[in-house]
Amino acid sequence: MSPKPGFSITTVEEGVSLIEENHVASWLRCNIWHIKGKDRDLLIDSGMGLIPIKPTIATLSENNITAVSTxxxxxxxxxxxxxxxxLAHPADKDxxxxxxxxxxxxKDFVTAESITIPPHDDFHIEEYAVKPAPLTGYLDEGDVIDLGNRVFQVFHLPGHAPGAISLYEQRTKTLFSGDVIYQGGLIDNAYHSNLEEYEASLRRLRELPVDTVHGGHEASFGRTRMIEIIDNFLAGGQRYQSKQA
Ligand SMILES: [Zn+2]
Structure with missing residues (x-):
């Protein structure tokens, strides 16, 4: 059976789901994380926006959603x-x-090949555009998102993007890292990337008591792998090479 347009949902652990866009090529596909809370739910990132995601979230929970962009x-x-x-970091607000x-x-990444299943009949890649999503509030270093039974701390870890943030749950020592770190070539050369800041962010991350990383792309990993990726990067490796890398 070939996959249909829409989203796939995987329960990763109690209350944590990974939502993936079926229509996006795996090398480009972002990890979308849904965390069910007692009072509210947390959505970390929201994908390319090719089709609405809210109806899929509604199948997981009826709670109000705090949507965070990393x-x-x-x-x-x-x-x-x-x-x-x-909510997101003010550095990217514009x-x-x-x-x-x-x-x-x-413009740098989206091609006809990056969409493996058209989101609707007669879809043309030229019609793809990101819709404005003004921030309703800011998140910065030290801020806390409280779902009633789970608490997430905000780390500002610039370098890949000026407003890059990761969310950390101290109780489970879990980091939702966005694109700060994942198992793949890290992008340090986008127009607003800053290599010095990126290296400082990863040095900082290396010292944090993180046991599990749920990244913005690719499979989740543990502390040993996290240290390995950081050390590779600081030694000049682990860099993004090309779109098909
Ligand atoms: Zn990115």
Whole structure:
């Protein structure tokens, strides 16, 4: 059976689901994380926005949603406009307000080949555009998102993007890292990337008591792998090479 347009949902652990966009090529596909809370739910990133994501979230929970974007790239913020509460770091606020193919990196990555299943009949890649998703509030270093029974701390870890944040749950020592770190070539050369800041962010991450990383792309991993990726990067490796890498 070939996959249909829409989303796949995998329960990763109690209350944590990974939502994936079936229509996006795996090398480009963003990990969308849903965390069910007692009072509210947390959505970390929202994919490319090719089709609405809210109906899929509604199958998981009826709670109100705090939608967080880890940074303002097209593959992470495309569905953010659907949510009444959209939080992210203020450094990227103008991109959320006025996203373009250039400032969200869509121009550099989105090709006909990156969409493996058309989201609807007669879909043309030229019609893809990220919808504006103005922030309804800011998240910065030290802020806390409280779901009633689960608490997430905000780390500002710039470098890949100026407003890159990760969310950390101390109780489970779990980091939702966005594109700061994942198992693949890390992008340090986008128009607003900053290598020095990126290295400082990863050095900082290396010292944090993280046991599990749920990244913005690719499979989750543990502390040993996290240290390995950071050390590779700081030694000049682990860099993004090409779109098909
Ligand atoms: Zn990114």
């Amino acid at each position: 940074h303002a790239h097209f593959d992470h913020m495309g569905g953010a406009h659907e949510f009444d509460c959209h 991109i959320y307000l006025n996203p373009t193919a250039g400032n969200t990196l869509a």
